[in-house]
Structure formats: C-alpha cells, structure tokens
Amino acid sequence: MARAASLRNASLGRFWPGDSVVHTLDPRVKLCSLGLWTVAIVLASRWWVTAALFLLIAAAYRAARLPRGAAGAVLRPVLPVLAVLAVSQLLFGYQDPAMPGADIGVLEVGAADVSLGRVIGAAIAIVRLLSLVMLVGLLTATTSASALASGMERLLLPLNRIGLPGHELALTGAIALRFLPILGEELEAVQRAQLARDITGGPERPWQLARNARRTAALVVPLFADALQRVDEISTALLARCYQGGRGRTYMRELRLNAKDLISLAISVGLLVIVVVL
C-alpha cells in the first residue's frame, strides 16, 4: 500500500546532505530568508514579479546542486492540487483589468466565460503555489533537522528577554520534529493492523459519511493515545537531563554569521523591498 509506506519516513521533507553554498548557509539566515521570500511571493501583485521570483528559486536549486529527482520529489504531491487550483482560477479567478488583453475571450463554459486575463491569472496562481512549495522543499532538502532545530532555537531565544517563552517554543518545535517520524511509523503500523482487520480497506465512498468518519476515528484515536502516553516519560527524561528552561543554557554549536550569510540575508531583504516598492 503506497499510502502507508510513504508515512514511514514522515518528515517535513527529505534532507540531501551536501556542501553547496545553500547547504552551508547559517540555518538562521535560511529560516529568515524563507520568511522574507514567502512574504515577497504572497505580496507580489504583478505577473512578471511572480515569474522572476520563481526563476530565482529555480536558480537557488541549481546552486544547491541537489541530485536529480530532488525537485521532482518536492513537486510530486502538488500535482493533484494544481488541477483543482487551475479549474477554480479559470472559472472564478480575479482578473486584473490593467493587464493587456484581459478582455479577450478564450472559451465559454456555460455561464462563465474564460478570458485571456483569467488564463494568465490561473498561471500566476499556479506559479505562486509552486514557488512556495519549492521554497520549503529547498530549505528541508539542504538543512538537517538538527540544524533546523538549532537555528529555530537561536532565532526564538531573544524573545525570552521580553518575557515571551522563546526557548520553550523552540524546544516544542524540536520535540515535534523529533517525534514526527516516530508517530508516522506508529500511524503506519495502526493502518496496517486495521487493513488486516478490514476496517480501513475498500474504495473511497465520499457519500458514506458515517463509515468514513468511523474509519478515520479508528485510525487517529490510537495515534493520539500513543502520542500523549509518551508525554510522562519524555517529561521525566527532560528532568533527568537537567533541563531547567532557557536560563543559563549554553550551546555546543557556536553559530557565527560570515560574509556569505550576510550577503544572502541582504539579498533576501533587498528582494522583499523591491517587491513591496513595485
């Protein structure tokens, strides 16, 4: 069962070790850049800005020198969603009246007439979705979970100075990252056991609401129970490791920003400024 097998290594995305510029950037810079680029993609209102951002992300993929298939693995899960997005955009999408040729009719489907403007609008929506998914994929492909966790912690730490639980949030995130694959495995085991007892098997019949709900509950309740039953032991383990909150904590890895990191950060900030000004 392909669906069950994919859960075994559940994580935010696969990490491909390497030594490219993108791999060796400071994780804090990568996380900040992810935020800045995401805002830029969401704010970009003109079609050519969206296209330019997409090309920049594609260039970053080249710079990361990822193996063949890495980009494909990132994009594969998006494909079914793209169809839904394309149809809804073509039929109901917003049209930019300023766009040249916006009122040129392309085809008529029932009451909705699809103009060139809507076709371009759909293309922009698709490129925007692809850009975001590829951006997240690039981060997880070039950053190990432990680098991600330490970057996250170091970024959130200053929050403690203004009385917010920054360190606690970072530990929460680290625990989530660490237990994601373990719970994925657990879910897969439950799924298999129920497949054997024929609870979750059979074709999908969307109209049988009660059956679908029961199937999902039978799958998810054991998952929750497993996750929450671990809480006691993990808490004890944290005490045993002398965890005492963020106060007085030191770090094995001393993250230092070098020229490369600063330049990348400057590029990301500059990009956002340009997009906002445009």
Add this chain to the structure above:
Amino acid sequence: MDAFISVRDLHYRYGNAGESIEALRGVSLNIVRGEYLAIVGPNGSGKSTLAKCLSGLLSPSSGDVRVNGASTRDAAALVGIRATVGMVLQNPDNQFVTSSVEDEVAFGPENLGVPPAEIRRRVASAIERVGMCGQELRDPHLLSSGEKARLAVAAMLAMEPQCLVLDEATATLDPRSRGSLLALLTQLYSAGMTIITVTHHMTEVTRAKRVVVMERGQIALTGAPAEVFARDDALKGYGLALPPAAAVERGLARRGLELGRDVVTAEELVRRVVALWEGEG
C-alpha cells in the same frame, strides 16, 4: 567509608489524597562509591520508583534521600543531584529530544551551562566511550535498539555523573546488544563509576556485587548475589527465578552431586565441575 547515597526510611505515594498507592514503604539503604548494585523484584514492588527517587526525579513523600550529603528535597540541590546520579530510562525512544546523535549527547551539558568548547570535548569523549565514533550526525530514530541504549548512556556520561542508574535499560534488547551494553557497564564500573541497575534478568544480577530484592515497597533481602540466590525458597515466594547456573547446581544437588549453593555464574559452575572431574580422575 561514608555513604555516597544514603536512603533513610523512604516512603513514596503516587496520586493524590483521594486515591493513592504507596509504592515505597520505609526503605533504608546505603550505597558506597564505586559499588555495582542490582535491584530486583516482581512488577509493582517499587524498584522503579526507588530508582527514580535515588536520581532525584521523584522527591520522597516522607523520609530522606541524600546524595553526597545533599537531600533530594532541597530544590536548589536537585539539578546537581540529577547530574551526579544519571538516570537511563527503559524506552530510549522517549528519552531523546533532538534529531542527531551529537546534539543528543550535548543536550545535558548544554542544560548545565557548560562552556561550548568543554561541551564539544565531553561529547567526543562520551561518544568514544560507548563506541559510536563516526555516527555523530545520524538521526537517533534510525539507530538500532542496541545503539539507542548506548546513546542513552552516552547522553548521561556527558554530564560527568559519578553514578549511573539504569531502569530496565536492557529489557527490550536482543542478546547481542544486551551483551555489549553490559560490557560497557562493567568497563565503566572498573573505571570507578557507581552502577545501579534495575532488572528482570537474573544473569545480569550475577554481575553485580550486591543485590537488593524489593517486595511490596520494602527491601526483602539484600546481600552478595551468592548469598541472595542461596535462599531459593524466599526467592520463589517473591516470584523470582534463579540464574541458569544456580538452577543447574540445584538440579545436580537433587541427584546427589553437591557443588555448593554459592554457584551463580556459568564460569564458576564450569570451574567447580572441572575441579571435581580432575579430583576424581
């Protein structure tokens, strides 16, 4: 020699006033530095609770646990006690909180505020002592169960404890991984570390220098393995088995061949049989 860990009339109650279970009912025990102690007993006898009290993870309902003279009731001393008496729990999966071997080993010293350079030294040395060099960047989730158990020990060693408490750490291991973990414990013991192990495996108990048998929240028997295992009837009452070598000796004794009731290890059994053989031949 003064006591390293001293336990005085320890009581521990789980739950609140309404419905509570008294897991420990008046335990007193002295543990000296450099000892190898095994705690055994049937399920629910309080051995795990005792282990958690020794390492300062539970504070006594009444009575006192002192480590190097500091009480586990003293909140200010608690972090120091937990670092001194390191606790390895049964399920390694639930005691790792990071996503790489070296981060996991560094987590304890980081919590203690050890300077970065010193953390790196300790991490390298702890990973080397448990024989996991070259695996620093692996995800703990992808390790074998034996490697997970050794990583759990390394994570404690990096806090430079004087004592390790293992709560059924070998229970889920295959024979080979158990063997390598026990060899590691013996090696640490010879280097001066105090070892306290809670276990169901009687062969493991024979490696200890002293055994404490728990029964219904109290210490029922204590002594060297040979002394404790010589009391078959009492052990049977507590639902505990004999180690295989001692069981063989009892079988032979029933057929008239007395080798001595203090035989607990296979090596000793072989030595006596050979001595008898050569004595006759």
Add this chain to the structure above:
Amino acid sequence: MEQQERSIRRIVTAGMLLAVTLLLALTPVGFIPVPTPAGSATIAHIPAIIGGILEGPLVGLIVSLGFGFASFLSPLVPVKDPFVIILPRLLIGVAAAWVYYGLRRARRPALTAVLLVLAVAVLAAAYVVSQSVLWLGIAIAVLALSAAGFGVWWLGRGDTAAVGLAAAAITGSLANTVLVLGAAVVRQVAGITPEVALSIGFMQGIPEAVVSAIIVVAVVSAIRQVGRNRSKL
C-alpha cells in the same frame, strides 16, 4: 520545582500534538472524503483542540499556529493567503480551551441553560437563513433541535465531563470552519462567494464538528483514565 514540572509537561504535550498536527496536515490521513467540491473534511485541527483542553489556551494557540503554518506550506492546500489560512486558525485551540474551562466550572443547571441559549440562537439563525434558502433553514433547525435534545439527554445521564469535551471540540471545529470561510469571502478567494461559503460550511463544517467531538471525547477520556492509574510525572 512543581512549577518547573508543569512547564516541562506543557512543552512536551505541545510538541507531541504539534507533531500529530503536522502528520495529519501534510499526509492524506488527515482528510476524510466527503461529497463537497473540496472533496474532503479535515481532522488536522483536532490536536489544537486537544491541546487547548489538556493544557490551556497558550498550548492551544501554539498548536493552532503550527496547524496554520502546516496548511500554509502544505502542497495539499491550494490557497496561499496567510490571512485566510493562518490567521483565523489561531483561535481554534483558544476557543476550545475557553469553552472547556468555562463549562468545567459550571454546574448542571448552568450547562442546561447554556445549551438552551445556544439552541435558541441557532434556531434564530435558521429562521434568517430560511428567508433566503428555505430548505437550508429547515435543515439547520432540525439539526439544532436534535443536537439540543441529545445534549439534554446526555446531561440527564450525569456525564457532564463528556458534554464539556464535546462542546469544546464542536466550538473549536466550528471556529475553524466559520473563520476560515469568512476570511476567504472577505479576501475574495477565487470561487468562494458567500453562497458557496455557506454551503461548504454546512456540508463540511458539520461533519468536521461531529467527528472532532467523537475523537476528542474518546482521546481525552482515555488519557485521563490512564493518568488516574499512573504517576503524575
């Protein structure tokens, strides 16, 4: 020291629920097939509700935030507007926590009163809806009356803990449906007109609320049961 242990428990609970929400939001497991244009109802918001119930509004907020980010970054969700996908979802766990802790302090007469007020409010809404779409208004009225009848029967059995859990779950789930769809209408997401939002709300929101209530009651009661038989930490 007690303080420290409470804080550690909160962090660990939030971390585990965050992992569950990521798992549900990023894989097909978190979606139940239903006959609507979107094709599936989500259950990925349930960890946020459970977080709010077990450890209070702050943990509820953190897990909700995780759910919002996961949906925003998920390749399975086509809409990429943070004002629709992230912001409204922050209230899921918080709303569930407020309802749960509010009801827990209340006694049975108060619970019955709350139930009746809610039923009257929904009936009024049904009347308003029936002015424009008659069948929808009647359907809402029937649903509201049967839900209220069920609630009164349940209260009569004396199982008020489960009523509190179910109410919190339904509130959290409806907060998700109503706020996300409302934001989608306000932000003019392609294809989401007020009429479409209303029909998705009913076709998807009600099954989601019912499934959430069932799962939350099952999970939290089971965890509480285990907790009672074991240590506090």
